[in-house]
Amino acid sequence: MTITEWVQALVWIALVLVLGVVEVFTLDFIFIMLAAGAAGGLIAALIGAPWWLSAIIAAVLALVLLGLVRPRVLQALGRNADPHRTGVEGLVGMPGTVAVAFTSSAPGQVRLANGETWSARIDAAAPERAPALGTHVVVESIEGSTAVVRIQQKAAP
Known part of the structure; x- marks a missing residue:
């Protein structure tokens, strides 16, 4: 070379x-x-x-x-990627219950199915009243550190 x-x-x-x-x-x-x-x-x-x-x-x-x-x-x-959503995206659609009742002026808290407790407010687009303690809700979205929830409809028999 x-x-x-x-x-x-x-x-x-x-x-x-x-x-x-x-x-x-x-x-x-x-x-x-x-x-x-x-x-x-x-x-x-x-x-x-x-x-x-x-x-x-x-x-x-x-x-x-x-x-x-x-x-x-x-x-x-x-x-082989995990098809499940994680983080905040994984919370959307998750059921929970009201842990601290909502008022018209202040948000409440919800305990989600994964055990986490989040500040929450009712979805403004939903024509629902403020949920009482123990009401079943579903997370619609996350805005900052607040879960926007709607009252879970009971399944028809």
């Missing part, structure tokens, strides 16, 4: 390492595909291809990986 080929190989190795490190911090499977393309360029350079051919091989390989492999990897990783 000549000095030029060594320099070319070292440039490809450095590029693979830099792109690999960037991928570790971004975790979006773009830079790892680029690093794999650079690895293809490294292999071409080690076989003896001129620098321009190594660059074309690296670019084509990276584009193929980005277009064909990355979407499948993202899809495969998304299959």
Whole structure:
């Protein structure tokens, strides 16, 4: 190997390492595909291809990986995602009971099915009266630290 080929190989190795490190911090499977393309360029350079051919091989390989492999990897990783809503989004639709009665001027509190107690107010769009202690309610939305609830309708027999 000549000095030029060594320099070319070292440039490809450095590029693979830099792109690999960037991928570790971004975790979006773009830079790892680029690093794999650079690895293809490294292999071409080690076989003896001129620098321009190594660059074309690296670019084509990276584009193929980005277009064909990355979407499948993202899809495969998304299959095992938890389908349940979490956090505040998980509270919407959750049943609860009134723990502190509401008044027209002050919100009350509700104890939700998950055991949490939240400040609550009745949904303004609902033409319902203020719920009494022990009334069954359902969370409509969360506004800040207040649960907006509606009175749970009893199921018809």
